[in-house]
Amino acid sequence: MYNVFKGALIALSRNRKLYLWTLAFPLVLATMFMLLFSNLESETSFSPVPTAIVADANYDHAPAFAKTIDEIGRAGNDQLLDIHRFKNAEAARSALTSGEVDGVIAVDATGTPTLAVTPAFDGAGVKQINQTILNDFVDTYIHSDRLVADIAASNPLALKNPDRVGQALERSKAVKEVSLTHSAPSMSVRFYYALLGMVALFCAQIGIFSISETQPNLSALGARRALGTTSRAATLAATLAASWAISFACLIAVFLYIRLVAGIDFGGRELICVAALAIAALFSTAFGTLLGSLPKLSWSMKAGLLAGITCTLSFFAGLYGQPSLQLADSIARSHPVLASLNPSKVISDLFYALYYYDSLTPFIEKAGVLLAMGAVVFALSTLFIRRQRYASI
Amino acid sequence: MQAFKSALLVALSYRVNILVYLVLFTCFCVLTAGSTSTANDQDSYAAAKAPLAIVDRDHSRISQGLQEYLGRQGQLVDVADDRNAMQDAVATGQARCLIVVPAGFGDAYLKAARSGSEEPTLDSTFSFGTVSGALVDEQATQYLGLVRAAALLQSDDSMEAVTARADKAMSFSAPVETVPLPENGQRSSLAVYFQWAAFTITVTIVLCVGLLMSAFNRTDVRRRDLVAAKSSLKLGLQKALACLMLALLVCIVSCAVGFALFGASIQGLSPAVPMLLVASALVFSLVPLSIGFLLGQLGAGKMVSNAVGNMVGLVTTFLGGFWLDMSLMGPGMAAVSRFMPTSWYVDALNASASLGVASAATVLPILYDLGMVALFAAAFFAVALVAGRLRMRSAESGGNAAAATNTA
Numbered sequence: 001m002y003n004v005f006k007g008a009l010i011a012l013s014r015n016r017k018l019y020l021w022t023l024a025f026p027l028v029l030a031t032m033f034m035l036l037f038s039n040l041e042s043e044t045s046f047s048p049v050p051t052a053i054v055a056d057a058n059y060d061h062a063p064a065f066a067k068t069i070d071e072i073g074r075a076g077n078d079q080l081l082d083i084h085r086f087k088n089a090e091a092a093r094s095a096l097t098s099g100e101v102d103g104v105i106a107v108d109a110t111g112t113p114t115l116a117v118t119p120a121f122d123g124a125g126v127k128q129i130n131q132t133i134l135n136d137f138v139d140t141y142i143h144s145d146r147l148v149a150d151i152a153a154s155n156p157l158a159l160k161n162p163d164r165v166g167q168a169l170e171r172s173k174a175v176k177e178v179s180l181t182h183s184a185p186s187m188s189v190r191f192y193y194a195l196l197g198m199v200a201l202f203c204a205q206i207g208i209f210s211i212s213e214t215q216p217n218l219s220a221l222g223a224r225r226a227l228g229t230t231s232r233a234a235t236l237a238a239t240l241a242a243s244w245a246i247s248f249a250c251l252i253a254v255f256l257y258i259r260l261v262a263g264i265d266f267g268g269r270e271l272i273c274v275a276a277l278a279i280a281a282l283f284s285t286a287f288g289t290l291l292g293s294l295p296k297l298s299w300s301m302k303a304g305l306l307a308g309i310t311c312t313l314s315f316f317a318g319l320y321g322q323p324s325l326q327l328a329d330s331i332a333r334s335h336p337v338l339a340s341l342n343p344s345k346v347i348s349d350l351f352y353a354l355y356y357y358d359s360l361t362p363f364i365e366k367a368g369v370l371l372a373m374g375a376v377v378f379a380l381s382t383l384f385i386r387r388q389r390y391a392s393i
Numbered sequence: 394m395q396a397f398k399s400a401l402l403v404a405l406s407y408r409v410n411i412l413v414y415l416v417l418f419t420c421f422c423v424l425t426a427g428s429t430s431t432a433n434d435q436d437s438y439a440a441a442k443a444p445l446a447i448v449d450r451d452h453s454r455i456s457q458g459l460q461e462y463l464g465r466q467g468q469l470v471d472v473a474d475d476r477n478a479m480q481d482a483v484a485t486g487q488a489r490c491l492i493v494v495p496a497g498f499g500d501a502y503l504k505a506a507r508s509g510s511e512e513p514t515l516d517s518t519f520s521f522g523t524v525s526g527a528l529v530d531e532q533a534t535q536y537l538g539l540v541r542a543a544a545l546l547q548s549d550d551s552m553e554a555v556t557a558r559a560d561k562a563m564s565f566s567a568p569v570e571t572v573p574l575p576e577n578g579q580r581s582s583l584a585v586y587f588q589w590a591a592f593t594i595t596v597t598i599v600l601c602v603g604l605l606m607s608a609f610n611r612t613d614v615r616r617r618d619l620v621a622a623k624s625s626l627k628l629g630l631q632k633a634l635a636c637l638m639l640a641l642l643v644c645i646v647s648c649a650v651g652f653a654l655f656g657a658s659i660q661g662l663s664p665a666v667p668m669l670l671v672a673s674a675l676v677f678s679l680v681p682l683s684i685g686f687l688l689g690q691l692g693a694g695k696m697v698s699n700a701v702g703n704m705v706g707l708v709t710t711f712l713g714g715f716w717l718d719m720s721l722m723g724p725g726m727a728a729v730s731r732f733m734p735t736s737w738y739v740d741a742l743n744a745s746a747s748l749g750v751a752s753a754a755t756v757l758p759i760l761y762d763l764g765m766v767a768l769f770a771a772a773f774f775a776v777a778l779v780a781g782r783l784r785m786r787s788a789e790s791g792g793n794a795a796a797a798t799n800t801a
Contacts, residue, residue: 112567115569118571128440129441132440136466139563142567143539144562150561177518177530178516179518180483187486303699305413321425327428356480
């Protein structure tokens with residue numbers, strides 16, 4: 001049995017075509033992710049909103065508003081606006097239409113602040129959010145004004161002390177940012193986790209090849225091996241063990257590339273990730289066994305079937321960009337059972353659970369689901385790989 | 394035209410593989426185009442509504458008022474008061490900001506505001522993309538700031554009265570003027586579908602051509618072709634015609650599905666729009682056709698063609714800004730994307746989809762972009778011809794170089 005294992009291992013490791021989908025493709029994709037996501041976190045993280053201020057005569061006649069602008073435009077941790085001052089509205093609007101600023105704040109003749117923006121179609125929504133921040137800031141001034149007017153109408157004595165009014169309208173920080181997850185949420189890591197899910201499914205190709213070389217009805221080599229002295233069970237077990245070993249090795253290689261070269265964080269739980277990869281390799285071997293043992297399908301058809309199934313399941317695991325990720329999340333929320341039937345999503349969720357949750361319970365649950373799926377798939381494959389009569393005289 | 398007929402028969406024998414890819418990736422395009430929202434309003438400002446969640450452990454009038462206000466400003470999402478559920482909501486981006494109102498917050502806040510001591514704060518957790526979280530934070534700060542001001546100035550008012558004053562003041566809003574841009578940036582669902590169809594077209598055509606060429610590249614078939622009476626040029630032209638036919642078929646099927654499902658999104662636009670969209674897709678399909686031809690000339694087998702088709706499809710669509718908006722990529726990557734045919738294809742699509750009146754001034758830039766796409770196809774084709782020529786002369790193919798080998 002050891003010799004069968006060793007022989008299968010050597011044969012698989014020398015078949016370079018197998019590493020196209022299981023190693024080359026994921027490494028290319030991971031490299032692409034690295035280049036493309038290098039700016040993602042910084043582009044979607046908050047930075048002071050570039051704003052044009054029309055510093056004309058009306059603005060000079062609103063010192064309280066000007067003081068507020070200076071305060072929130074001051075450099076520091078609490079800076080809200082990145083102020084660009086212009087002498088007139090035309091210059092400010094020119095900066096707006098050229099994209100230099102996201103909004104123009106001016107003061108009208110009545111002393112009321114106004115806001116001008118352009119239609120925001122930046123896709124990511126950052127510009128629209130910046131415009132909303134500006135709108136909320138301008139509204140704050142109006143809200144304070146209305147509140148004071150309302151109090152003045154019902155209780156004018158409450159406003160007799162201007163220092164008290166100033167103190168009341170002072171801006172104070174009412175919200176404190178805390179971390180809830182084990183690691184800081186990041187959009188880009190989820191793509192890498194979905195990539196690992198895809199790689200695990202593509203590793204089923206190794207199982208397909210292994211079983212094709214073992215089954216008497218699938219290849220001449222399989223027929224010769226069936227005549228050998230080693231029992232069918234031992235041959236299959238040794239061959240599938242070799243297949244698992246190669247799949248695991250490919251997954252580890254991709255994982256190490258993602259971790260060390262791309263620098264993706266796995267929540268400091270790398271050893272548990274290795275266990276997750278071992279479970280994923282087990283599933284991919286079982287899946288490859290099922291696909292590979294299907295009779296009356298040629299090798300290329302099985303490979304095509306695997307590619308099609310993998311791409312579909314990876315789409316619903318969120319690999320294909322933001323729209324795909326949002327779709328995967330909405331399915332997981334509305335139909336969690338359906339999401340649990342997608343092995344690519346389950347594998348991706350293994351790493352997601354390690355990264356975000358404090359407890360290991362969600363990870364153990366997902367690992368259990370994946371092991372159960374692997375057991376079911378392998379049980380199905382035994383219908384085709386059990387001893388059968390292929391020809392009779 | 395025997396070679397042409399044989400090529401089509403080869404393609405027919407792989408119809409299951411081709412159909413699986415075509416149907417599968419077309420479904421991806423449909424799902425993506427259907428789920429991607431296009432701009433709500435072309436002409437006026439619309440406030441961003443960030444998805445947010447509030448876990449209210451206080452249930453005071455202030456916390457309720459805050460929840461109502463933030464619910465109007467954003468999209469309130471229900472999240473259970475459970476650590477796993479909260480982590481999930483933040484980690485998946487279901488809520489871009491999650492605020493926890495601790496028990497006793499309302500009373501403590503009011504008391505601190507009136508006594509001048511430091512007010513208690515709410516805990517907020519941001520999801521990825523902290524700019525959305527910053528927006529919600531700012532809105533919560535404004536509401537509580539107004540409540541604080543009302544409490545300080547009206548020190549005898551109850552919590553309900555203070556909150557009512559704050560709510561009344563917040564019902565006013567400054568008008569926002571929208572300054573129109575010279576160019577319209579909106580995209581219709583059909584344009585989004587055609588954009589993603591580039592992936593379908595690339596992968597399927599490279600697969601088709603790769604399968605076809607690999608059949609003719611079999612050593613025994615190739616040797617028989619070389620000694621056949623028909624010249625290599627004529628044989629090559631017949632194979633190229635078959636590949637072109639397959640490419641056109643894939644492109645037309647893809648376009649037809651797009652128009653059937655999303656054609657309504659360009660209603661009311663110029664009649665030139667659908668023609669330009671189809672023309673863009675047809676010109677773009679020449680790029681994977683020439684890549685498939687290049688792979689064939691290099692002697693790539695079915696597996697390699699399949700893998701390369703997928704890789705090329707993914708890389709070009711990624712760098713074309715399909716998966717992530719171009720604004721999220723750094724300037725370096727944006728510059729690299731201009732070396733991808735998909736980038737020019739998307740420019741042509743966007744310009745076509747937002748075409749107002751078809752005139753020389755509006756159509757010529759689109760034709761320029763399509764010309765760039767065609768140049769990419771021509772470049773790959775030229776490389777393929779050179780590669781094929783070199784391969785034909787190599788020692789392995791038994792060409793002229795083999796004659797130079799010393800034999801005993």
